[in-house]
Amino acid sequence: MTYLAKPRLHHPTLPVNAVGFTRRDYEGKISTLCAGCGHDSISAAIIQACWEMNIEPHRVAKLSGIGCSSKTPDYFLGNSHGFNTVHGRMPSVLTGANLANRDLLYLGVSGDGDSASIGLGQFAHVMRRGVNMVYMLENNGVYGLTKGQFSATADEGSRSKRGVVNTDSPIDTVSLAMIMGATFVARGFSGDKRQLVPLVKAAIRHRGAAFIDVISPCVAFNNHGGSTKSYDYVREHNDAVNRIDFVESRAEITADYEVGAVVDVEQHDGTVLRLRKIDEMHDPTDKVAALNYIQEHQAKGEVVTGLLYLDPGAEDMHAHLGTVETPLNALAEDDLCPGVAMLEKINASLR
């Protein structure tokens, strides 16, 4: 017997959301990843977030590169658009798609090999340009498809399953994304959906380059003692700086919390993130302080998670470039070929 399709039967009380779908309607094909892979939990978090936010599946585009992580878009949102690109080249294809049609929700799914090794250049530039997207990096620190060699995000001094010690310096993708200009930067853990689902929802609401690094243990090659990306290690060293309670417009916030423990961050489009602070020393709107905080705590071997940085006034690539608001596929021939008179006018302005 090979992999079975998940039975269509569901819990009798399974609810539908405002657009008439159950959570099961947001699922994709059955995963072919190893049993227990953290990536499958991330897929489940994306499904949950999209269902809760009443997102219509046909308004989502999933783009990915190559690798275990990049296979996952097949396993969620089975009724959305998808593009499996060349290794490390997801950011440029996503950028192009976004330029052509800004009305879709862009979900970039990548891994540590795809983003931090072969695709590092693309990774940096897509953040610089402020492409409006949710960039999920499913980070397990190893090349799972090629039997578990260290990837570029493996911590220095961590040990492989065969006992080899990693001597290379790791690429810290959250710091890199902040430095390159991402305006929403977070880190989650596949083993903590209570934290991850609100992060995904907040990233979807963010207008600009939103980046979530998700530590996702590789059960086959990187879940042993000596690994810094195992379920046990991350649970023991998790330094969650905050929890997101709401991603809603300000008018809808009604719940009370201890004064001082809650920060409301209003974004450009009027949406509000309500953050419950866990660590008072961390301010998610101060980029320099946030970078310092991350460096300090990572130096102590802690895995800093939560919403690490947010630029409430962020703008996206379309605002930078002043592009037309209508998706290109909705422009009529008259708009695209305005005629000889207009061409003359443009040429004249350039003389």
Add this chain to the structure above:
Amino acid sequence: MQPTDIRNPSYFHKVVDCQWACPAHTPVPEYIRLIAAGRYTDAYMVNWRSNVFPGILGRTCDRPCEPACRRGRVEERNTEKPEPVAICRLKRVASDLKDDVRALLPGRPSRSNGRRIACIGAGPASLTVARDLAPLGYEVVVYDGDPKAGGFMRTQVPRFRLPEEVIDEEVGYVLDMGVEFRGGERVDSLKAVLAEGYDAVFVGTGAPRGRDLQIPGRFEAGAHIHIGIDWLASVSFGHVDRVGRRVIVLGGGNTAMDCCRSAKRLGGEDVKVIVRSGFEEMKASPWEKEDAMHEGIPILNYLVPKSFEHEDGRLVAMTFEKVKAVYDDTGRRTLVPTGERDARFECDEVLIAVGQENAFPWIERDIGVQFDRWGLPVLDPATMQATLPSVFFGGDAAFGPKNIIWAVAHGHEAAVSIHKFCEGESLDERPDPLSSLVSQKMGIHEWSYDNDISGDRRYTVPWAAAEKALRSIKVEVELGFDASTAYKEAERCLNCDVQTVFTREQCIECDACVDICPMDCITFTADGDEADLRGRLNAPSTRPEQALYVSDALKTGRVMVKDEDVCLHCGLCAERCPTGAWDMQKFLFEMTHAGRRGSPDTTERSAA
């Protein structure tokens, strides 16, 4: 919450809803899998060991298993009309398609153990006692007033539901084990039987007297008014072969349904059923009501019989008072007259099927067998022993009218008691059931049961053409599933006996099982008491009577909680578990019958 103790066989037994609901605790999913595998003979033997009359029960059982079947619950809101697996009709398939099983049955014992047992009445309870005890060397004598054995099954279940060959076959299996049957010998004194020196006597005489209805006109028009159950017996023996054109059947139980359908076949053109209470409260099984209505028989409710009208000793009509149900604060119902004019229905014949009464005129009241104020024997409900220690009761004779499968269950318990009684052992120590729990893992994503859940709706059993069926009382109405339909229906079974077994020490809390579970059964959360936990599950717990499977604290301090309610037993949790913390293990549970010493031989033989 206290972690679940899966070593207690009751825990997993309760998860197998059908088997738990069956009075004889037949291992239902086990035989359904054997049917799917085409092993009809093995499926029949699993049944035969547990319920003695698979062919008879496969046609007539009251099927307490089906309302309990999980399939009906998981289809709720997934399909228009949720339906359980057709368990009863699959049982019949095993019986219809099996090979000759005689070589598999225990033969006559090579020698007697010197003990003699009398069974009074040759119905399912007595025959079960005989079957359990005869192979152990007991000399069993079965008495019955009728010339043939079978009791109620032979005399009162109409032939169009249960052909006589099926009764002959299965009753024969029991009698062929060296049981002495004294047909046509009606026992009229228990004292006399005891005087014959039997080591123990089992009373399985059923509840033979139908209740009468004493209202004006009953005596005068008596020639055309019959007690339903007696009338059915007369039909069965061919003494009655026609009925009046307009027939009223009084009563709402399964006997009433048998009466009206029989009347329809004996010339009744205008046959109607009239009940005192509401249609919903009728005691008849829903499918029996459906079958009757399918044959064009109306069921009128909220009509209380008032009188029989007669002219010159001839019945002409019945009058009924119209009532309605009124509920008081405690929910108790009373029927109060609506004050409308009485209803009057013309009729030529009336069949009274308003219940059965117990009667033991042949048991002397001075021999030590005590009766309660309802006329039922005073019994130990676990051992079936009467106040006279050598006398045991079972079937309808014990606690009033029930059904065949209960009679079988009583028979098994009584046989255990009689054996212990004869061996001088304490009757209160009941033998433990046999149970085994074996992993079904064959390889990666490979199990020894078919875990691909069928999405099919319940298949309907084909019927004989109505014209043909209604023309004769002896033509069997249901034709039974053919092999390919039986396979498809068997595949609807969720294999609830293949249990999800959780090993806390192996769990790394990766959430893979939570993510894959199609029914959202599994939750990892902080511990709490049961009510609290039920409020914090991933999917609401809607049936508190269904157990929660709770682990001890895991590494993070949380516990694993699984709501057993709507689990499909698809095994995807185990397939997605990286460490083998979840495993699918087949739980086989069998009641221990008389003389069995906990040897698991049958378990091994039937293991798929």
